Amino acid sequence: MPEPVLGILTLYLNDAKQLEEKSVYRRMIIEGSRIGLDVFVFTPADVHVSKEQINALVYDIKSGTWSRKWRSFPNMIYDRCRIQRSQRFQQLLRFRARYDHLTFLNRPLRNKWTVHQTFSQRSRFRQHMPETLLYQSSADLHRMLKFSPVVYVKPINGTGGRGILRIERQREGKHLYDIQGRRQSRQIIAPRKVTLNRLESIVRQWCLGGRFLVQQGIPLRLPSGRFHDYRMLVQKNGQGVWEFTGMAGRVGAARSVTSNLHGGGHAMKAEVLLKQWLGSEERADKAMRTAEKLGLEAAAYLEDSFGALCELALDLAIDREGKIYVLEVNPKPAREVFARSGDSATYRKALIRPLEYAMWVYKNKNTPSSAKTVEE
Structure with missing residues (x-):
């Protein structure tokens, strides 16, 4: 009986066909082989439509080398594509539309504003959402500066801490802002102080050519002066059930003003940082x-609400009283935060769970959860 096949769908970073997470994919291919799952990597640019084949990137575990090989379409697709402003992303949208009938382990989420509105419909989640407005003028x-x-x-579509502006009202000057x-x-x-008129002008310029949110800031400055938050990962396990990973x-x-690792931040074990922040192990x-x-x-x-997911990262702010706010959700999370915090067991679990879930989907011949189509 042939092995089930999982295709990891990604996007090249540039015309040189570089991949951001190649070392992660290598690890997943090795772990997949241990549980009887054949894993390869491809992008929409590698699909030959008339041949109905993929010029896939495959990794040979014995020789430790990558090569190209023509492959049939996989049984399941694990979508790792993040939004980018490029022709490559347009190719991705066309691929998703053309091959919508295939089994995707995960579907794209909507933008931050739609996700915020969706959460706000339920009191269970509303209490954990910072006050947020769609910036129009x-x-x-x-309104937000009066509130916070x-x-x-x-x-609304940013990732990795890009394009974020932090504004703080100064106590000493009624209309002075940092x-x-x-x-x-x-x-x-770098921080600078501006008047209200200048601030309005800066924000208008900042928001040109895109859609932006204005959001309540949660006090997250550590005694060192640096900002912090928490990355939580939940994933489907080998029984198709949501489970906390780490x-x-x-x-x-x-x-x-952000804590992103790509922006020069560093990772710590959550329980250690929380104990320092909240003052006791019990509160942490x-x-x-x-x-x-x-x-x-x-x-x-x-x-x-949106269709099949196999994992979700939540970026959380926790204030001094221990109240939790959901700053952002990410259906295509990186997992190096666990490796960098020294939690290698959680890092390995984070890599393996999507593979175990893929095996469960295959064995159950189960289209993951609801197959609602979602516009990007």
């Missing part, structure tokens, strides 16, 4: 348990 900025002394401006942020290139914008703390680089444990329950319920709810 300076009136939206004013700290406000974040962020793109702003800092990160450009789309991840370049840090949680890690992220501490931002100096002068950074309570926050971890609450976060875990929230994550599992949120994943099931979003899957019901």
Whole structure:
């Protein structure tokens, strides 16, 4: 009986056909072979439509080398494609539309604004959402600044901490504001003080050519002056059931308004950082348990709302009282935060679970959960 086949769908980063997570895919191919799952990597550019074949990237475990091989379409597709402004992304949208009948382990989520509105429909999740508005004019900025002394401006489709502006109302000057942020290139914008008129102008310019949110800022500055948050991963297991995989703390680089690792941040074990932040092991444990329950319920709810998911990362802010806020959700999460925090067991689990879930899907001949189609 042939082995079930899983195709990891990704996008090249550039015309040189470089892949961002090649070392992760190598590891998944090795782990897949141990459980009887044949895994290869491909992008929409590798699909030969008339041949109905894929010029796949395959890894030979014995020789430790990558090569190209023509392969038939896989039994299941694990979509790792993140939004990028390129022709490659347009190719992806066409691929998803053309091959919508295939078995995808996960479907794309909608943008941050739609996800926020979806969560806000349920009181269970509404209490964990920061106040958020879709930026349409300076009136939206004013409303949020009246509500919260700290406000974040962020793109509705941004990833990796790009394009985020942090605004803080200054106590000493009624109409003086401290702003800092990160450009789309991840370049840090040093803090500076501006007047309200200047702030309005900066935000208008910042939001040109895209859609942005203005969001309540949660106090997350550590005594060191750096910002922090928590990355939690929930995944489907080998029985097709949502399970908590792990949680890690992220501490931002100096002068950074975000905690993303790509932006120079570093990772810590969540329980260690939470104990320092909340002041006791007992309060840290309570926050971890609450976060875990929230994550599992949120994943099931979003899957019901948008279609099949096999994993979900939640970026959480936890204030000094231990209240949890969902800052962002990501259906295509990186998992290096666990490796970097020294939690190698959780890192391995994070790699293996999608493979075990794929085996379950194959054995059950089960189209993952609801097959609702979702527009990008």
